[in-house]
Amino acid sequence: MEVNPLNIFFVKSDSKGDRLLFRYPYTTENKDESKQKKYGRHNPYAINSTEDLLQNPQSQTSNICKGQLSGFTDEMLSTLFAVKAELCNRKFELKVNDVRFVGHPTLLPYRTNKDDTATMILINIVFALQASASHSVVKCYYDLSKRLGKALRHEEKRCSYLTEEMKIMLAAHDEVSVLDSEMNGDNDDDDDNLRHSVSSATYSSENGADSSPKSAFHLILQRSSLARSMKSVFEELSSTGIVQVRINKWVLLSFCLPHKAHQIHNRGLIIEPETIDKCLQKLRPYHGILLMVNPNELLASIPLDSSSALLRLIKLYSPLKSLQTLAIEADLTLKQVSQLTGHLVYWAKATVIYPLCESNVYVVAPGANVHINSPLVEEFAKEFPGLCLLQ
Numbered sequence: 001m002e003v004n005p006l007n008i009f010f011v012k013s014d015s016k017g018d019r020l021l022f023r024y025p026y027t028t029e030n031k032d033e034s035k036q037k038k039y040g041r042h043n044p045y046a047i048n049s050t051e052d053l054l055q056n057p058q059s060q061t062s063n064i065c066k067g068q069l070s071g072f073t074d075e076m077l078s079t080l081f082a083v084k085a086e087l088c089n090r091k092f093e094l095k096v097n098d099v100r101f102v103g104h105p106t107l108l109p110y111r112t113n114k115d116d117t118a119t120m121i122l123i124n125i126v127f128a129l130q131a132s133a134s135h136s137v138v139k140c141y142y143d144l145s146k147r148l149g150k151a152l153r154h155e156e157k158r159c160s161y162l163t164e165e166m167k168i169m170l171a172a173h174d175e176v177s178v179l180d181s182e183m184n185g186d187n188d189d190d191d192d193n194l195r196h197s198v199s200s201a202t203y204s205s206e207n208g209a210d211s212s213p214k215s216a217f218h219l220i221l222q223r224s225s226l227a228r229s230m231k232s233v234f235e236e237l238s239s240t241g242i243v244q245v246r247i248n249k250w251v252l253l254s255f256c257l258p259h260k261a262h263q264i265h266n267r268g269l270i271i272e273p274e275t276i277d278k279c280l281q282k283l284r285p286y287h288g289i290l291l292m293v294n295p296n297e298l299l300a301s302i303p304l305d306s307s308s309a310l311l312r313l314i315k316l317y318s319p320l321k322s323l324q325t326l327a328i329e330a331d332l333t334l335k336q337v338s339q340l341t342g343h344l345v346y347w348a349k350a351t352v353i354y355p356l357c358e359s360n361v362y363v364v365a366p367g368a369n370v371h372i373n374s375p376l377v378e379e380f381a382k383e384f385p386g387l388c389l390l391q
Helices: 029-039 074-081 135-159 161-183 190-207 216-223 225-239 258-264 273-281 295-301 308-315 323-329 334-346 375-383
Strands: 007-014 017-024 092-096 099-103 106-111 118-130 242-247 251-256 288-291 350-353
Touching (some): 017 161, 017 225, 135 242, 135 251, 288 323, 308 334, 334 350
Antiparallel strands (some): 007 017, 007 118, 288 350
8 A cells, every 4th residue: 555645736716716836746748748739840741630439539547657646737636626615624535546636625814915905715735645545544644734724824814924925836837837938939029028038037047057947836846935845745755754844934734644654663564543543542551662763863853842741751761661650750640651652652753562671581573684784783883882783
């Protein structure tokens, strides 16, 4: 089962219509093909082939090509994702062939001009997944889309962040559209030529020597902080499954996709959130925890406004101590310690064990990489000077 996202989309719909403002990753293949069809060679002696109307055309059964989403134009996607107001603030899920789109359409007020008049706008941050994704994976991506919508709602209310970012994106789309039309000889006026020189200079300065417009999304990624945040979300989901993004350098968005996060320590093993919940229900005071990361690194990664109880628990942590002992030393209730332990396990930062003691017998995991040239040998020597892992 594949848990990585195929694409992330950002769509808006208001009184001016709907539009796909940003997507990542983006490709220029479809754009180049359409250009070739439109501006390709026109041979007056060529014989136009006609379709056999009696034969049904072969329908497309897959929209995934080499791990990339294909077969959808930007206009088609914006039409699919710009839902009616009645469907806002609830789960959006759409399956097309082997692709499943998941999002949370959000309806919010935003300022249209300098006189602070507000109107309603629909935004939808949609993730494209493989249709075979499990229900729990889809639920996690829906939760992330909902959180992103809430963060944008907060920043729009605080400082009109969404309004400014949308202006940047729309300006980039218009600029590339003008460059496209001018480079194909659609406009020959002096005013257009002047505008072409200005636009080309702007684009060339941001894209190097190649002055041909690659994609509006490429330009948006350079200019928009929201687009860069969405790119970070996509890349962190694909790499570790743990997202730590600060929207507009203000709102911290923390998210964990446990199906992906636990693969860092157990490659190929997909753990469902329901499995973690069942495990935590059997947690007892005599159990202990084993951190999967360095405690100092874990403390450094925790936000400043995090729970002080969690910080005390990590500072007093030891694999030799039971949960009951940790609760007494950290001045916490056993219920608090169990909840914090569940949080660490969910985020793949810890696992539940029996506290280590000399009377227990331990064996090396069958799949452990302990050959002579293993990097674990060097790490073991650094952690325990004077000892060797292979002895």
